[in-house]
Amino acid sequence: MTVQKLFPVLFLQLALAFLLAGLTNAGGLQLGFYRRACPDAELIVHQTLYRYISRDRTLAAPLLRMHFHDCFIRGCDGSVLLSSTKKNQAEKDAIPNQTLRGFNVIDAVKSALEKKCPGVVSCSDILALVARDAVLMIGGPHWDVPTGRRDGRVSIANEALFNLPSPFANITVLKQQFSATGLSVKDLAVLSGGHTIGIGHCTLISNRLYNFTGKGDTDPSLDPRYAAQLKKKCKPGNSNTVVEMDPGSFKSFDEDYYTIVAKRRGLFQSDSALLDDAETRDYVRFQSRTQGSTFAQDFGESMVKMGYIGVLTGKQGEIRKRCAFLQNFTQGKMAIQKLFVVCFLQLVFAFLLAGLTNAGGLQLGFYRRACPDAELIVHQTLYRYISRDRTLAAPLLRMHFHDCFIRGCDGSVLLSSTKKNQAEKDAIPNQTLRGFNVIDAVKSALEKKCPGVVSCSDILALVARDAVLMIGGPHWDVPTGRRDGRVSIANEALFNLPSPFANITVLKQQFSTGGHTIGIGHCTLISNRLYNFTGKGDTDPSLDPRYAAQLKKKCKPGNSNTVVEMDPGSFKSFDEDYYTIVAKRRGLFQSDSALLDDAETRDYVRFQSRTQGSTFAQDFGESMVKMGYIGVLTGKQGEIRKRCAVVN
Numbered sequence: 001m002t003v004q005k006l007f008p009v010l011f012l013q014l015a016l017a018f019l020l021a022g023l024t025n026a027g028g029l030q031l032g033f034y035r036r037a038c039p040d041a042e043l044i045v046h047q048t049l050y051r052y053i054s055r056d057r058t059l060a061a062p063l064l065r066m067h068f069h070d071c072f073i074r075g076c077d078g079s080v081l082l083s084s085t086k087k088n089q090a091e092k093d094a095i096p097n098q099t100l101r102g103f104n105v106i107d108a109v110k111s112a113l114e115k116k117c118p119g120v121v122s123c124s125d126i127l128a129l130v131a132r133d134a135v136l137m138i139g140g141p142h143w144d145v146p147t148g149r150r151d152g153r154v155s156i157a158n159e160a161l162f163n164l165p166s167p168f169a170n171i172t173v174l175k176q177q178f179s180a181t182g183l184s185v186k187d188l189a190v191l192s193g194g195h196t197i198g199i200g201h202c203t204l205i206s207n208r209l210y211n212f213t214g215k216g217d218t219d220p221s222l223d224p225r226y227a228a229q230l231k232k233k234c235k236p237g238n239s240n241t242v243v244e245m246d247p248g249s250f251k252s253f254d255e256d257y258y259t260i261v262a263k264r265r266g267l268f269q270s271d272s273a274l275l276d277d278a279e280t281r282d283y284v285r286f287q288s289r290t291q292g293s294t295f296a297q298d299f300g301e302s303m304v305k306m307g308y309i310g311v312l313t314g315k316q317g318e319i320r321k322r323c324a325f326l327q328n329f330t331q332g333k334m335a336i337q338k339l340f341v342v343c344f345l346q347l348v349f350a351f352l353l354a355g356l357t358n359a360g361g362l363q364l365g366f367y368r369r370a371c372p373d374a375e376l377i378v379h380q381t382l383y384r385y386i387s388r389d390r391t392l393a394a395p396l397l398r399m400h401f402h403d404c405f406i407r408g409c410d411g412s413v414l415l416s417s418t419k420k421n422q423a424e425k426d427a428i429p430n431q432t433l434r435g436f437n438v439i440d441a442v443k444s445a446l447e448k449k450c451p452g453v454v455s456c457s458d459i460l461a462l463v464a465r466d467a468v469l470m471i472g473g474p475h476w477d478v479p480t481g482r483r484d485g486r487v488s489i490a491n492e493a494l495f496n497l498p499s500p501f502a503n504i505t506v507l508k509q510q511f512s513t514g515g516h517t518i519g520i521g522h523c524t525l526i527s528n529r530l531y532n533f534t535g536k537g538d539t540d541p542s543l544d545p546r547y548a549a550q551l552k553k554k555c556k557p558g559n560s561n562t563v564v565e566m567d568p569g570s571f572k573s574f575d576e577d578y579y580t581i582v583a584k585r586r587g588l589f590q591s592d593s594a595l596l597d598d599a600e601t602r603d604y605v606r607f608q609s610r611t612q613g614s615t616f617a618q619d620f621g622e623s624m625v626k627m628g629y630i631g632v633l634t635g636k637q638g639e640i641r642k643r644c645a646v647v648n
């Protein structure tokens with residue numbers, strides 16, 4: 001019954017549509033596909049999902065629906081999860097809003113899997129496993145899910161519009177849609193049973209209630225007494241109210257989907273339509289008469305069948321790192337490298353050279369006992385921001401850098417100035433300051449769950465890691481257990497932050513003492529290179545002359561407001577990595593060009609440039625972890641701030 005309630009309202013006809021659709025079984029899936037490569041995969045899915053469903057059982061319906069949607073459009077390839085880009089409106093954005101809940105759950109599952117087995121489990125398999133477990137968790141049947149799907153690289157909004165069965169569809173259309181995907185008429189009847197959970201917006205039934213044939217009439221296939229009840233809830237023009245399949249509450253629901261449909265109380269036209277075909281009508285009546293005697297078994301079988309629709313296997317498609325973004329390594333690497341370029345060019349490097357020593361005292365999973373969901377909460381809260389504005393990743397990464405290079409990674413960069421003390425925050429160039437609100441939101445979400453447990457300095461380290469991952473960069477494990485410092489002094493920021501004007505000798509010194517360099521491309525920072533390098537009105541000869549000419553067009557003498565990107569083009573058209581740019585003598589800052597003045601750094605630049613950054617992702621994660629150890633406070637040192645901007 002529970003699982004039957006899940007289905008009724010929102011995608012009645014979806015399931016149906018499957019039966020009709022004739023999707024062919026591409027084969028190539030198998031039970032326990034991840035047994036070797038990620039033995040705990042199904043367990044991780046189950047446990048992560050349980051954390052959500054146990055708090056909110058209504059999530060089961062949209063999560064089940066998500067798998068349906070996915071399979072019906074281009075096959076079960078995870079394409080429903082892809083976000084729209086500037087050039088392409090994705091399926092996600094064509095699907096009615098109310099069906100979209102639960103993407104955060106999929107992201108949390110994916111991120112838990114990536115932690116354990118990076119790059120192994122596909123988003124499309126996650127959808128299939130989550131749908132199964134969600135149904136199970138609200139009392140539905142269990143079935144074995146063959147896995148081995150791979151993720152598609154295409155998602156097109158219009159396909160969603162054309163391929164998703166509509167709640168207004170009649171039985172002819174439903175049967176056609178299902179048979180087009182290889183599913184039978186029985187599958188249509190069975191999967192429609194999934195509509196036993198869920199909700200329907202009044203807009204989807206107002207024509208049935210008030211203007212069925214354009215003459216102000218009501219759909220005659222709807223039980224008149226039920227129609228009258230529905231009219232009380234859904235006044236004409238009401239578009240916000242949500243109707244449950246069963247007028248009672250979830251708890252008091254005591255009829256299964258087939259009984260409701262048999263009584264002509266199916267909410268959508270596509271439910272009522274099941275009575276218009278001999279085979280589907282017989283199935284409805286049989287289940288209604290026998291209290292759904294074979295429904296659980298049938299449902300599992302039809303779900304497995306649906307899960308084969310148009311799957312990609314073997315070497316097809318890809319395994320995405322993040323379900324919302326294509327896994328294009330080139331693109332990912334560029335995104336993160338571009339981050340660097342604009343923001344803190346020589347950092348990675350310098351770390352490789354610098355031999356910062358590991359101060360010890362941190363550990364992986366430090367909050368495992370005291371706040372088991374800490375990293376998940378960080379990830380989810382951050383995702384709400386980054387998914388709306390990817391450009392936040394750069395300043396958030398930079399914030400962790402700033403923090404670590406001034407007094408060590410102790411969260412001091414977050415402290416606000418007081419009447420008596422000007423804090424670091426106010427010494428750092430304005431443009432690097434974005435994102436404090438994100439840190440505050442993360443902290444406040446953590447305080448709600450585990451008050452006084454997670455330090456602001458650890459939050460900075462985790463946010464930096466997740467921000468990089470969310471824009472397609474590498475993932476690394478972050479040891480935690482930092483505590484927050486109680487001191488923040490503006491002048492220290494001025495002295496310890498390496499300057500974009502630094503030469504290689506200074507850079508190496510700063511890195512070897514825990515210094516670093518961060519910068520943003522304001523014209524003021526390069527005008528001397530362009531217009532007066534040695535005080536004789538000359539240009540820095542280490543800069544490629546053609547690039548210098550381009551920069552001069554952007555940065556007129558005396559211009560202090562314009563910001564220059566390393567790459568004159570847009571993000572999308574960016575097609576060179578940082579090291580290639582530096583190797584070509586197009587590094588924006590003197591400190592970039594300086595990388596060519598030392599044998600070791602030059603070799604690294606040239607190697608990455610030549611090999612398309614072959615070891616860059618790995619190196620970056622390692623250097624970030626190393627940086628995260630700079631001057632940390634642990635044990636009984638420092639404090640755990642309640643609010644990141646003020647000492648306790």
Ligand SMILES: *[C@@H]1O[C@H](CO)[C@@H](O)[C@H](O)[C@H]1NC(C)=O
Binds near residue numbers: 097
């Ligand atoms: C739903 O989609 C419509 C149209 O795209 C949009 O105007 C509206 O704000 C969305 N509602 C929610 C809750 O996202």
Ligand SMILES: *[C@@H]1O[C@H](CO)[C@@H](O)[C@H](O)[C@H]1NC(C)=O
Binds near residue numbers: 170171172173
């Ligand atoms: C079903 O709907 C389609 C599309 O709206 C329509 O062309 C067809 O005539 C309908 N069939 C019946 C039997 O009403």
Ligand SMILES: *[C@@H]1O[C@H](CO)[C@@H](O)[C@H](O)[C@H]1NC(C)=O
Binds near residue numbers: 211213214215216
């Ligand atoms: C009912 O439908 C007809 C035909 O589409 C339309 O002209 C009329 O305005 C509708 N009436 C209402 C109350 O929406």
Ligand SMILES: *[C@@H]1O[C@H](CO)[C@@H](O)[C@H](O)[C@H]1NC(C)=O
Binds near residue numbers: 328329330
């Ligand atoms: C990755 O992205 C780049 C830039 O958008 C594109 O040129 C390249 O073809 C993509 N690679 C694959 C394998 O799709």
